[in-house]
Amino acid sequence: MMNKIGFAILISIFFLLGNKSDVPVDQQHGLIPNTNMLHIGIVVKDIDKALDHWSKFLGLKEKPNISIATGHPDNPTQYRGHPSNAQAKLAFMDLENLRVELIEPIGDEPSNWKEFLDTKGEGVHHIAFEVKGLGEQYVGLFDENGYAMAQHGGWDGGEYGYMDGSKNLGVVVELLEFYGE
Amino acid sequence: MMNKIGFAILISIFFLLGNKSDVPVDQQHGLIPNTNMLHIGIVVKDIDKALDHWSKFLGLKEKPNISIATGHPDNPTQYRGHPSNAQAKLAFMDLENLRVELIEPIGDEPSNWKEFLDTKGEGVHHIAFEVKGLGEQYVGLFDENGYAMAQHGGWDGGEYGYMDGSKNLGVVVELLEFYGE
Numbered sequence: 001m002m003n004k005i006g007f008a009i010l011i012s013i014f015f016l017l018g019n020k021s022d023v024p025v026d027q028q029h030g031l032i033p034n035t036n037m038l039h040i041g042i043v044v045k046d047i048d049k050a051l052d053h054w055s056k057f058l059g060l061k062e063k064p065n066i067s068i069a070t071g072h073p074d075n076p077t078q079y080r081g082h083p084s085n086a087q088a089k090l091a092f093m094d095l096e097n098l099r100v101e102l103i104e105p106i107g108d109e110p111s112n113w114k115e116f117l118d119t120k121g122e123g124v125h126h127i128a129f130e131v132k133g134l135g136e137q138y139v140g141l142f143d144e145n146g147y148a149m150a151q152h153g154g155w156d157g158g159e160y161g162y163m164d165g166s167k168n169l170g171v172v173v174e175l176l177e178f179y180g181e
Numbered sequence: 182m183m184n185k186i187g188f189a190i191l192i193s194i195f196f197l198l199g200n201k202s203d204v205p206v207d208q209q210h211g212l213i214p215n216t217n218m219l220h221i222g223i224v225v226k227d228i229d230k231a232l233d234h235w236s237k238f239l240g241l242k243e244k245p246n247i248s249i250a251t252g253h254p255d256n257p258t259q260y261r262g263h264p265s266n267a268q269a270k271l272a273f274m275d276l277e278n279l280r281v282e283l284i285e286p287i288g289d290e291p292s293n294w295k296e297f298l299d300t301k302g303e304g305v306h307h308i309a310f311e312v313k314g315l316g317e318q319y320v321g322l323f324d325e326n327g328y329a330m331a332q333h334g335g336w337d338g339g340e341y342g343y344m345d346g347s348k349n350l351g352v353v354v355e356l357l358e359f360y361g362e
């Protein structure tokens with residue numbers, strides 16, 4: 001008896017899992033495929049100073065490393081549809097349930113980071129979620145739903161798109177795709 | 182032999198746990214006692230419109246309820262040290278690893294919400310963490326470290342303080358204390 005019930009449950013699970021992938025992404029999940037917020041991205045004027053404050057706030061033993069975000073040949077940086085040489089200093093910090101990214105735009109090259117800093121000042125620029133099929137599926141889906149691509153670029157291991165949700169959600173959505181997972 | 186090792190490990194754990202509570206909160210943890218971000222709070226002009234966008238973005242089956250935040254007799258609302266009759270419409274949405282709070286300030290009464298909307302426009306106003314001993318310990322600790330209390334208030338089940346981290350962290354920190362837990 002238990003074996004039959006177990007078998008029926010297994011069949012149901014397989015059916016549900018199998019069926020899941022046939023449902024269009026926007027009907028099944030909304031615009032994002034999952035609601036696990038990977039990080040919040042904060043644009044600051046001086047990342048070194050901000051890291052001192054964040055380290056003390058979180059009680060970090062070591063000050064996080066700063067890296068430089070530049071363009072990548074496979075995904076040259078685009079800002080509002082135009083090529084951009086935008087660069088920024090980045091740092092990440094692990095909290096219990098998500099990360100905080102600090103971003104200091106470098107120089108005067110136009111970027112969504114600099115646009116935010118110039119119009120709003122320091123603050124939370126974006127919230128980030130992981131997707132598979134950024135260029136093939138999500139950029140189009142978001143665009144149709146009123147989220148223009150504010151910036152796009154990549155690094156060795158993946159690519160990102162800032163979808164402009166500032167007018168509808170009150171914040172930019174970063175879609176992140178990690179290659180080779 | 183294993184028993185002796187086990188005993189030694191147990192003693193070490195008890196010692197570490199016992200010792201932990203003797204370390205001042207700012208040396209042990211930084212300014213917050215834990216790094217579990219409960220929610221991000223987004224100030225918007227029109228919560229009804231924003232909820233439509235958020236519901237579609239997250240794929241919510243039902244549009245979240247809107248409640249009204251008013252003052253509470255036990256914790257009358259204070260804005261930058263002065264009594265305030267500030268009110269706001271609030272709504273919460275559950276994501277996988279934290280919540281999103283939407284806040285629409287009501288009327289022209291001064292508040293930290295309205296201050297944000299008037300100076301920065303719609304956007305992420307605060308990040309929230311839970312504490313025990315808000316008034317007894319954390320308001321003073323944050324103040325000493327350069328975080329002025331921008332707003333304070335309460336509801337039936339607890340109280341909150343907005344500590345102004347906009348100049349150092351790039352965002353306001355909401356400290357939340359839930360009573361009776």
